[in-house]
Structure formats: C-alpha cells, structure tokens
Amino acid sequence: MLMITFASFLFVRLAPGDPVLTILNVDELSVSQEQVEQLREDMGFNKPLLVQYGHWLIAFFRLDFGSSYVTGQPVMDMILRGLPATLELTVGALVVMLVVAIPLGSLSALYRNSWVDQMSRIVSIIGAAVPSFWLGLILIDVFSVRLNWLPSMGRDGTATMILPALTLGLAISSVYVRLLRSSLLDSLNQEFIRAGRARGLSEGRIFFVHAFRHSLAPVITVFGVSLGSLIGGVVVIEVLFAYPGIGKMVVDAIRQRDYPLIQGYILIMAILVFVVNTCVDLSYRYLNPELKIKERETN
Amino acid sequence: MKRLPKKRKQSIQVGMAIIFFVAICISVLYAFVILKHDPYLTNLSGRLQSMSLLHPLGTDHLGRDVLTRLLLGGQQTIGYSLLALVAAVIIGVPFGIISGYKRGIIDRLFMRVADGFLAFPDTIVAIVLVGLLGPSISNLILAIILVKWVNYARLVRSTVLTEAQKEYILIARMNGLPARKIMTKHLFPHIIGHVFVMASLDLGKIILLISAFSYIGLGAQPPMPEWGAMLNDSRPYFESKPELMIYPGLAIVLVVLLTNMLGDYLRDRFDVKKEVQS
Amino acid sequence: MILSIEEVTIRSQNKTIVDQVSLSIREGDWYALVGQSGSGKSLLSQSIGQMLPPRLQVEGRIVFKGQDLLSMSAKEIRRVRGKKVAYIFQDYQGSFTPFRKIGQHFHEYLKVHGVTSKQKRYDQAVEALESVGLEEALFHRYPFQLSGGQLQRVAIALALLLTPDLVIADEITTALDSVSGHRVLEMLAKKQKETGCSILFITHDWRHVRRYADRLAIMKDGKIVESGGKHKILDHPHHDYTKQLIKAAPILGDGLRSGLDKERKA
Numbered sequence: 001m002l003m004i005t006f007a008s009f010l011f012v013r014l015a016p017g018d019p020v021l022t023i024l025n026v027d028e029l030s031v032s033q034e035q036v037e038q039l040r041e042d043m044g045f046n047k048p049l050l051v052q053y054g055h056w057l058i059a060f061f062r063l064d065f066g067s068s069y070v071t072g073q074p075v076m077d078m079i080l081r082g083l084p085a086t087l088e089l090t091v092g093a094l095v096v097m098l099v100v101a102i103p104l105g106s107l108s109a110l111y112r113n114s115w116v117d118q119m120s121r122i123v124s125i126i127g128a129a130v131p132s133f134w135l136g137l138i139l140i141d142v143f144s145v146r147l148n149w150l151p152s153m154g155r156d157g158t159a160t161m162i163l164p165a166l167t168l169g170l171a172i173s174s175v176y177v178r179l180l181r182s183s184l185l186d187s188l189n190q191e192f193i194r195a196g197r198a199r200g201l202s203e204g205r206i207f208f209v210h211a212f213r214h215s216l217a218p219v220i221t222v223f224g225v226s227l228g229s230l231i232g233g234v235v236v237i238e239v240l241f242a243y244p245g246i247g248k249m250v251v252d253a254i255r256q257r258d259y260p261l262i263q264g265y266i267l268i269m270a271i272l273v274f275v276v277n278t279c280v281d282l283s284y285r286y287l288n289p290e291l292k293i294k295e296r297e298t299n
Numbered sequence: 300m301k302r303l304p305k306k307r308k309q310s311i312q313v314g315m316a317i318i319f320f321v322a323i324c325i326s327v328l329y330a331f332v333i334l335k336h337d338p339y340l341t342n343l344s345g346r347l348q349s350m351s352l353l354h355p356l357g358t359d360h361l362g363r364d365v366l367t368r369l370l371l372g373g374q375q376t377i378g379y380s381l382l383a384l385v386a387a388v389i390i391g392v393p394f395g396i397i398s399g400y401k402r403g404i405i406d407r408l409f410m411r412v413a414d415g416f417l418a419f420p421d422t423i424v425a426i427v428l429v430g431l432l433g434p435s436i437s438n439l440i441l442a443i444i445l446v447k448w449v450n451y452a453r454l455v456r457s458t459v460l461t462e463a464q465k466e467y468i469l470i471a472r473m474n475g476l477p478a479r480k481i482m483t484k485h486l487f488p489h490i491i492g493h494v495f496v497m498a499s500l501d502l503g504k505i506i507l508l509i510s511a512f513s514y515i516g517l518g519a520q521p522p523m524p525e526w527g528a529m530l531n532d533s534r535p536y537f538e539s540k541p542e543l544m545i546y547p548g549l550a551i552v553l554v555v556l557l558t559n560m561l562g563d564y565l566r567d568r569f570d571v572k573k574e575v576q577s
Numbered sequence: 578m579i580l581s582i583e584e585v586t587i588r589s590q591n592k593t594i595v596d597q598v599s600l601s602i603r604e605g606d607w608y609a610l611v612g613q614s615g616s617g618k619s620l621l622s623q624s625i626g627q628m629l630p631p632r633l634q635v636e637g638r639i640v641f642k643g644q645d646l647l648s649m650s651a652k653e654i655r656r657v658r659g660k661k662v663a664y665i666f667q668d669y670q671g672s673f674t675p676f677r678k679i680g681q682h683f684h685e686y687l688k689v690h691g692v693t694s695k696q697k698r699y700d701q702a703v704e705a706l707e708s709v710g711l712e713e714a715l716f717h718r719y720p721f722q723l724s725g726g727q728l729q730r731v732a733i734a735l736a737l738l739l740t741p742d743l744v745i746a747d748e749i750t751t752a753l754d755s756v757s758g759h760r761v762l763e764m765l766a767k768k769q770k771e772t773g774c775s776i777l778f779i780t781h782d783w784r785h786v787r788r789y790a791d792r793l794a795i796m797k798d799g800k801i802v803e804s805g806g807k808h809k810i811l812d813h814p815h816h817d818y819t820k821q822l823i824k825a826a827p828i829l830g831d832g833l834r835s836g837l838d839k840e841r842k843a
Contacts, residue, residue: 129555131507133514134548137530145538191671198628198666199686199735200659203651209685210674228420232511235426239515251515254430262430269423289676290721 066260068253075264079246083268085155086245089168090234092161096169097176104173105180109188110207120177127174132233136167136240153242164241168233172226179222183215190214217287224280227273319557323370365543368524369550376525377554380505383440384498387447392494394448395455396482400463409456413449421446425508429517436519439512443505454497458490500562503555510551526551578640579604579742579775580625585637585647587620587629587799594633595621596799602743602775602792607766609778609786609807611822612796618779621796622745625777626662627654642742660690663736665765667748669728672735673720679731680716683738690739705734709764726757730764737768744769745777750785762789783823787811795819 067074108117143163144152151160187193188211196206235247242248246265253261285292398409416424428442429435462468463486471481510527512518519525521532526547533543580602587595595617602608612618624635625646639646641662646654658664666672673682683702684695692698703713709730720728729749736744746765750758766789769776780786786793786807794804795818803816814820 125559126552126556128559129503129507129552131510131514131527131548131551131555133511133527134530134544134551137534137544137548141538141541141544191666191668192674194628195664195666195672196674198626198658198664199689200655200657201685201689202655205685205689210677213676214674228422231420232422232425232508235422236511236515250426250430251517254426254434254517257433259430262427266423266427266430273420273423287676289719293719293722 066263068258068261070253070256070258070261075260078249078261079264079268082244082246082249085243086234086238086247088161089164089238089243089245090230092165093168093172093230093234093237096165097173100170100173101176101180105177106184106207106212108177108181109184112185117181120181124174124178127170130171132167132171133236133240135171136163136237139163139167140241155244160241160243164237164243167240168237171233172230175222175226176219179219180215183218184211187211187214213287217284220280220283220287224277227276231269231273315560316557319553323373365546368529369526369546372524372526372529372547373550373554375519375523376506376509379436379440380502380509383443383447383505384501386444388451388494388498390444391448391451391453392455392487392490395452396459396486396490398452399456399459400478400482400486406456409452413453416446416449422508425512426517429512434517434520436509436513436523436525439509439518443508447501447505450501451494451497454493455490458493459486462486462489496562496565499558499565503558503562506551506555506558578602579606579642580777581638581640582621582625583638583640585621585624585635585639587617587624588634588636589632594799595624597637598796598799598801600794600801600804602777604742604775605769605773607769607776607778607789607791609780609790609793610796611780611783611786611793613781616796617799618796619747622664622747622777622779625743625745626658626664627651628658628664656690659686659741660739661741662743662745663739663741665729665732665736665744665746665749667751669725669732669749669752670720672732673728675720677719678716679718679720679723682731682735683716686735686738701738705738706731708768709734724757725753726760729753729757729761733761733765733768737772737774740772741774743775743777745779747779748781750780750782795822 068078071078104116104120108120111117140152140163143150150163152163154160188207190211193206193211196210201210231247234245235251237243238245238247239251246268250262250265252258253265285295394409398406424446425439425442428445429438432438432441468481468485471485476484509518510525510530513525513527514531516531519528521528529547530544533540536543578601582598582600584597584599585595586593586597598617598621600608600610610618610622620629620633623629625639625641627646627649629635635647637647641657646657646662649657673679677685680699680702683705684698687698687701692701703716706713706715711727711730711734715723715727715731723731732749744765749765750761753761762785765776768774778785778790790807792804792806793810794801795810795816796802797818803810803814803819810819811823814823
C-alpha cells in the first residue's frame with residue numbers, strides 16, 4: 001500500500017509539464033517569473049523530494065489529496081461530489097445486466113439449442129463486438145433525438161439515468177448471458193441434480209435452489225476479473241452522456257493535465273477495487289461453504 | 300459447444316471472412332487507386348455531402364472523403380493493435396518461459412510484479428499512463444503493451460510449469476540438453492499455439508479499447524482517422540447526417556466480429572479452451 | 578409382484594442399449610441385477626423412475642403396483658420418486674448438493690413429500706440418522722465433512738425415510754473401501770428387514786450377490802441372459818456367460834459372515 005502511495009506521489013511530481021505553469025496558465029494571463037517563483041514557494045516545490053513526500057503522505061492519510069490545479073477546489077470534495085453519481089450509474093448498469101442476463105442465460109440453458117438459445121447466442125456474439133459508446137450513440141439517436149422520450153445529457157433525476165445505465169448494462173451483459181448459460185449447463189449435469197430428481201423434487205426447485213447457486217461461482221470470478229472493463233466502461237459512458245461522475249471528471253483532468261485530480265481518482269479507484277475484490281472473496285465463501293470451513297480449520 | 304455441426308460453422312466463418320476480405324480489396328482499390336482522395340484534405344465548400352461516385356460514402360463535416368478515411372483508419376487501428384499485441388507477446392513470452400522453467404528468484408520476482416498488476420485492472424493502468432504521459436495514440440499503445448505483456452507471461456508461465464513435468468522434457472534434461480536449448484527448441488514450439496490463440500482473442504478487445512479511448516479523447520487525436528475519434532469528431536452532425544455515425548461504428552463491429560470469429564476458430568483448432576478463457 | 582419390467586427397450590439415436598428386457602421383483606425381494614459396465618443395467622434402473630437423459634428413448638411397460646410408470650406424467654412420477662421408489666447411487670458425494678447441509682436435505686425431502694411440521698421433520702430425520710448408526714450432530718454438517726461410508730449411510734437413511742416399496746441401489750459400494758462397503762450393505766439389509774421393502778440391487782460383485790441376494794438376473798449387452806433364484810443360478814448356471822462370470826469372480830470363504838439370516842424365502 002505504501003508502494004502505491006509513493007508511486008502515486010512520484011506520478012504527480014514527475015509528470016511532464018510544470019504544475020505551477022499549469023495553474024497559472026488557466027487564467028490565460030501573462031505570467032511573470034516572480035509569480036512562478038512565488039507559487040513554487042507556496043506549494044513547497046523548492047524543498048527536497050523526500051520532504052515533499054513526507055508532507056504529502058501526512059496529507060494523504062487525512063484524505064487530503066491537495067487541490068485541483070484547474071478549479072482550485074480540494075480534490076477530495078470534487079471526488080465526493082462525483083462519486084455518488086458514478087456509483088448510481090454503475091449500480092443501475094448492473095441491475096440492467098442482471099435483468100438481461102439471468103432470464104436469458106437461464107432460458108438458454110434450460111432450452112438448449114432452442115430458438116431462445118440461438119437468438120441469445122447471436123446477440124451475444126454481436127454484442128461482444130459492439131463498442132459501448134456506439135451503442136450509446138445509437139440509443140441517444142433513437143430515444144432522445146428522434147423519439148424525444150428520454151434526456152441524453154447530464155444528471156437530473158431518474159430519467160437521465162435510464163439511457164446511460166441501459167447502454168452500459170447492455171454492453172456488459174452479453175458476456176454474462178453466455179457465461180451463465182454454460183455454467184448452468186455444467187451444474188445441471190451434476191450428479192446431485194439427478195439425486196434431487198430421484199428424491200421427487202420439482203424441476204423448478206431443482207433449478208432455483210440447487211443448480212442456480214452452484215452456477216454463480218464462475219460468474220462472480222469473471223466479474224472480479226473484468227472489473228477493469230466495467231470501470232473503463234463507466235468512464236466512456238459518463239463522457240458520452242456528459243454525466244457528472246468521477247469518470248468524466250478524470251477524463252477532463254487528463255485533458256487539462258490536472259494531476260492532483262487524476263491522482264485522487266486513482267487512489268479512490270484502488271480503494272474501490274479493493275472493496276469489490278473483498279466482496280468477491282466473501283461471496284465465494286458464501287457460495288462454497290467448503291472454503292469457509294477449510295479456512296476456519298487451518299486457523 | 301455443439302450447436303451447428305462443426306464443419307458447417309467453420310465454413311460459414313471462412314465464407315464470411317472471404318466476403319469481407321473481397322469487399323475490403325474492392326473498396327481499397329476504388330478509394331486509393333481510382334479516387335485518390337487525400338484523407339486529411341479539408342474542403343469546406345464540399346462539407347457533409349451525400350453518396351456520390353466521387354465520394355462513395357459522402358464527406359464529413361470538413362469535406363473529407365469518408366470512405367478514404369474509414370479505410371485508412373482501419374489500416375491504422377488494426378496496425379496499432381497488432382503492434383501492441385506483437386510487442387506484448389515479444390516481451391511476455393520469454394519472461395514466461397524463463398520464469399516458469401528456471402523458477403527461483405526470477406520467478407518470485409515476476410510473480411510479485413504480476414500480482415501487482417492484477418491488483419490494478421487494465422483500464423486503470425491505461426488511464427494512469429495516458430494521464431501521466433498525456434493523451435496520444437502512442438501513449439495508449441504503450442499502456443496496452445504494459446498491461447498485456449503480463450497476461451502473456453502469466454499464460455506462458457503456467458503452461459511451462461505443467462509442461463516441464465512431462466516426460467519429453469525430463470528426457471531432454473537427462474540427455475544433457477542445455478536449458479537454453481530446451482526452452483527454445485522444446486518449450487517454445489509447444490507454447491506458441493496457446494499464445495497465438497490468446498492473441499487472436501485479444502485483438503478484438505484491443506481494437507475496442509483503442510476506439511473507446513479515442514472516442515473520449517484519450518487516444519488517437521484529430522485529424523487522425525481512427526474510427527472512435529471519427530465518431531467523436533462528427534457527433535454534432537449526427538442529427539442531420541446519421542450516416543456519419545453508422546459507418547465507423549459498423550466498421551468497428553465488423554472487424555471485431557471477424558477477429559473474434561478468427562479467435563474462436565483458432566481456439567477450436569488448437570483445442571485450448573479453459574486456459575485461454577480465464 | 579411389486580414391479581414388473583415388461584419388454585423394455587432403451588435406444589439412443591443410433592444404438593439399442595437395452596433390448597426387450599423383462600424381469601419382475603416380488604415384495605420383500607433382494608433382487609440382484611448383475612453385469613459388467615456397459616451392459617445397460619444402470620440405464621434400465623434409471624428408466625424405472627423416468628430418470629433417463631432426454632436423448633434416450635424407452636419402449637415397453639414398467640408396472641409398479643398395477644400402474645405403468647413409463648406412461649405417467651411428470652407430476653405423477655414425481656410423487657412416486659422418493660416416496661414409493663427411492664434411489665441410492667454409486668457416487669455418494671454426488672448424492673448431496675455440496676452447499677447444503679445434511680439436515681437441509683432431510684428437511685427438503687420431507688417437505689416436498691408433504692410433511693409440513695418443522696419439528697416433525699427434524700425428529701424424523703434424527704431418528705433416521707440414528708437408525709443407520711450416525712449421530713445427530715451430522716445434521717448440521719456439510720456433505721464434504723463426512724466420509725464416504727457415512728455419506729452412503731446417510732443416503733440409505735434418506736432413501737428409506739418415507740418407507741418406499743422399492744429401493745434401487747445402483748452400485749452403492751463400488752466407490753467405497755471394502756470395510757465401509759460391508760457396513761453399508763449390512764445397514765441396508767437391516768433396514769430391509771425392518772421395513773420389508775424390495776431392493777433392486779445393481780452390482781458386478783459376486784460376493785455381494787452370494788451374501789444378500791434372493792433372486793438375480795444377469796445382463797449382457799442389453800439383454801438378460803439368465804435369471805432366477807440365487808441358488809439355482811449359482812449352483813447350476815446354464816448360460817456360458819454366467820459360468821464365465823462365476824468362474825472369474827473372486828471366491829471368498831465364509832470368513833465374513835452376514836449377521837442376518839438370509840434363508841427367509843426360497
């Protein structure tokens with residue numbers, strides 16, 4: 001963890017472009033040499049690197065990532081303002097994904113090689129090739145430009161959420177439809193399914209109580225592994241829909257070389273990834289009690 | 300995976316690939332040999348034209364020929380993606396072989412690095428790098444290489460680990476073959492198939508990544524005719540000229556679809572299912 | 578007759594796996610079905626409860642207490658499975674859903690077959706566990722925490738929970754070591770004596786046939802080559818294949834004596 005902080009500190013300091021000039025350039029005023037020196041003094045850039053790092057680290061543990069070069073506001077405030085929007089969008093997309101993937105994946109597995117299965121196969125092959133931003137552009141064109149049903153920009157209540165969440169959710173769901181299908185097929189071939197049948201359990205009960213839960217572990221594994229593409233997807237969708245979350249914020253920050261803000265974003269992401277990975281681990285333990293108990297025994 | 304009979308499924312894939320290839324050849328010939336448009340030449344009096352013989356797919360908001368830009372964009376996108384892949388493979392494979400075969404300190408060091416990368420999702424690393432070095436296509440490619448080589452090294456390492464236990468390697472060792480020879484003559488040919496399959500499955504993802512980053516302005520910069528960037532450029536004109544939205548998007552979908560099919564085909568051929576997927 | 582299989586044929590797309598097999602089991606019989614792997618004996622047993630994979634087709638009649646099981650609807654056969662006809666499989670690990678505790682299996686089983694009171698279900702389950710020599714504590718364990726022999730005994734307890742008329746035991750000792758296998762079979766024999774159920778016992782092990790069976794049938798390549806009372810076949814085999822099998826089987830002395838009197842019927 002300390003490694004990450006140091007790397008992240010170096011990242012800001014060693015970034016090409018003088019931050020002092022970046023700050024002063026924002027106003028588009030002519031900059032005098034005195035002003036530059038003055039600011040450099042204020043920000044402590046004339047001290048040795050390690051001292052700077054020490055200061056920075058103390059600030060970091062107080063969750064103080066400094067101030068944006070561009071707006072002058074504390075980075076933490078800006079992130080905290082954008083984070084709820086981003087989380088809302090992500091959760092919305094995941095809900096869309098579940099609503100699409102669970103029924104479609106289940107039906108494809110239960111009625112293997114039926115028209116539902118064939119259709120879902122074709123859709124997911126194409127879905128894997130469609131860039132999310134293009135899907136979003138098409139949805140915008142149809143639902144907000146031509147039909148004028150839904151807003152395509154900003155964040156203002158539920159209506160603005162629908163299109164971004166729908167786009168992102170659809171974009172990620174193609175993978176999970178096929179994954180759930182093959183995982184369910186694998187589960188339904190297990191011996192314990194036959195044993196359940198022999199005990200006179202109904203097919204519905206066998207599917208929902210026995211097979212479904214058994215199929216979730218691979219799905220969650222892939223979710224954990226592909227967390228990065230979800231985060232990337234969020235960034236793209238936020239830019240596309242001018243949605244004021246931290247993804248759009250970081251893209252703007254990169255364009256404007258606003259390093260403290262980029263740094264804040266990375267650290268927040270590191271924390272989020274850590275949290276999600278922990279949740280993934282915990283859910284494994286729930287899905288497979290063998291792991292839980294083995295761990296308890298070794299301790 | 301028993302849907303269509305395998306033969307039929309393959310012949311459909313091959314057929315589509317041939318049709319696509321022929322279509323590209325025809326349009327390349329037409330665009331570069333017959334029309335000879337400059338993809339960067341702006342012509343403000345000829346903006347947003349519709350289809351014509353001179354401009355088969357019309358012109359964009361700066362009066363540039365769309366077909367020429369589309370083809371050049373494809374050439375560059377695919378070229379850059381292949382470049383990133385090849386570089387990642389060239390760096391990753393030797394690392395994987397050495398670390399898997401020699402074990403010891405190199406291996407431990409490598410696993411450290413690899414685990415470090417695993418903690419950070421690809422996209423984050425790409426954002427960090429592009430953020431640090433500034434948005435441009437070459438920085439994006441650099442970021443992709445940096446992220447991907449670890450995956451290849453990982454794959455190769457795990458294959459080598461299982462392979463090194465097998466008898467033919469043990470026999471080669473007992474016969475006193477030097478480690479360098481074993482690695483290049485015995486392990487490498489065995490591994491290259493897996494790597495090839497994984498690379499072909501990655502190609503589509505990389506193309507998507509490049510175009511997505513270019514769309515949000517962190518990849519290819521205008522006036523470069525990258526497909527994602529083209530979509531971004533012409534976004535204000537979609538309402539009046541939706542074709543400008545359709546062509547680059549369709550181009551991405553088709554190319555990625557075909558590379559994915561190629562990847563699936565190779566995977567079936569080499570029959571390396573589980574290892575590559577995860 | 579509790580069960581008559583009449584001219585049952587099982588086909589896959591291009592092959593006949595079971596060919597016009599008939600056999601009948603009397604009440605209280607321990608009926609052994611002997612044959613090598615691939616002879617179709619397992620599939621035949623699965624067809625009794627309509628348990629075959631959907632790609633296989635069945636013809637013929639399987640009459641159980643006067644009703645044809647093969648012509649039953651999915652709902653009707655579900656009421657027979659578990660309650661009237663119970664299965665015990667070779668794969669003891671696979672008989673249990675890995676993430677559900679032993680107790681949950683008992684609860685589910687009883688609930689599905691109409692025992693609504695939770696307390697009643699619990700009492701009945703504990704009683705069943707104790708009757709196969711297992712402790713109540715196992716109720717709260719997961720399947721992977723039990724040994725193979727324990728699991729197979731739990732499977733017996735489960736199968737006999739609702740006092741079925743017929744228990745189909747499909748190679749239930751094959752995956753166990755011989756001591757556990759012996760214990761499991763003794764337990765099954767004891768339970769049979771208590772409940773009076775019939776057992777269709779599928780095996781390739783002659784030692785078990787000798788010790789427990791009343792009647793037996795020998796299956797080869799989807800056909801029954803010989804059937805009848807145990808002593809008749811063991812002492813005077815007619816068919817060459819039967820002779821071969823008996824010859825090839827390891828002969829065990831009377832060292833391990835069954836604790837049960839197996840001379841109840843002729």
